[in-house]
Amino acid sequence: MRKQAIIIIVIIVIGLVGFGLIQGGLIVDQFPFDTEGRYDSSELNDMGVIYANRSDIESYNEGYSESDSCPWGFIHNGIDFFYFNNSDVIAGAPGLVERIDLNDWGPEAAHRYTINVEIKFNGTVSLWYGFEPWTNSTLQQAQQVAMFNFEVGTWVAKGDVIANFLSAAGSAHIHFGVVQEGVWRDPVLYLSTSGYNELLGLIHDFHPTWDISYP
Numbered sequence: 001m002r003k004q005a006i007i008i009i010v011i012i013v014i015g016l017v018g019f020g021l022i023q024g025g026l027i028v029d030q031f032p033f034d035t036e037g038r039y040d041s042s043e044l045n046d047m048g049v050i051y052a053n054r055s056d057i058e059s060y061n062e063g064y065s066e067s068d069s070c071p072w073g074f075i076h077n078g079i080d081f082f083y084f085n086n087s088d089v090i091a092g093a094p095g096l097v098e099r100i101d102l103n104d105w106g107p108e109a110a111h112r113y114t115i116n117v118e119i120k121f122n123g124t125v126s127l128w129y130g131f132e133p134w135t136n137s138t139l140q141q142a143q144q145v146a147m148f149n150f151e152v153g154t155w156v157a158k159g160d161v162i163a164n165f166l167s168a169a170g171s172a173h174i175h176f177g178v179v180q181e182g183v184w185r186d187p188v189l190y191l192s193t194s195g196y197n198e199l200l201g202l203i204h205d206f207h208p209t210w211d212i213s214y215p
């Protein structure tokens with residue numbers, strides 16, 4: 001009898017600790033995904049741009065393409081935003097910060113550091129913000145992370161200033177894209193009408209004949 005009582009107590013303790021971890025937000029991979037009333041997550045069809053002002057963008061070199069039949073001549077699964085240093089980075093859609101991955105591109109890329117941020121919109125759609133400050137300094141990588149206004153588990157709203165951008169060298173940019181069911185998709189499929197018009201306007205400021213995407 002004493003042995004059974006101990007087993008029951010152990011099971012209860014394990015259950016309470018597990019419940020505490022979930023309630024404490026340590027486990028953010030929620031199935032099913034639940035916004036708890038923050039926004040309608042049934043479909044992403046209202047995505048906005050991720051800059052506050054067109055004047056924050058220094059240049060525009062490549063958008064989304066599924067083949068090399070595009071002005072930049074190569075397959076590219078996102079849109080690159082070349083911000084001026086310290087510009088505001090805006091959330092294009094609401095969501096839950098799922099991961100912040102620190103990467104080293106290795107010797108072929110001079111050990112440049114990137115920080116990939118995934119913000120989940122719903123159970124299948126995520127926005128990815130690939131911060132590429134164009135540096136091989138771990139101090140500057142840490143500096144970019146310190147300029148984030150979020151951590152894993154933070155809920156963001158569309159239009160929030162989620163970060164300031166660190167431009168350590170001339171090619172610094174954010175590689176921005178939408179992943180649905182594990183596949184990079186054409187961002188145009190998710191933009192609001194105003195978001196589409198604003199982004200196309202930005203692109204035409206630099207390249208009057210370009211489109212946003214070349215699917």
Ligand SMILES: [Zn+2]
Pocket residue numbers: 076078079080174175176
């Ligand atoms: Zn890119």
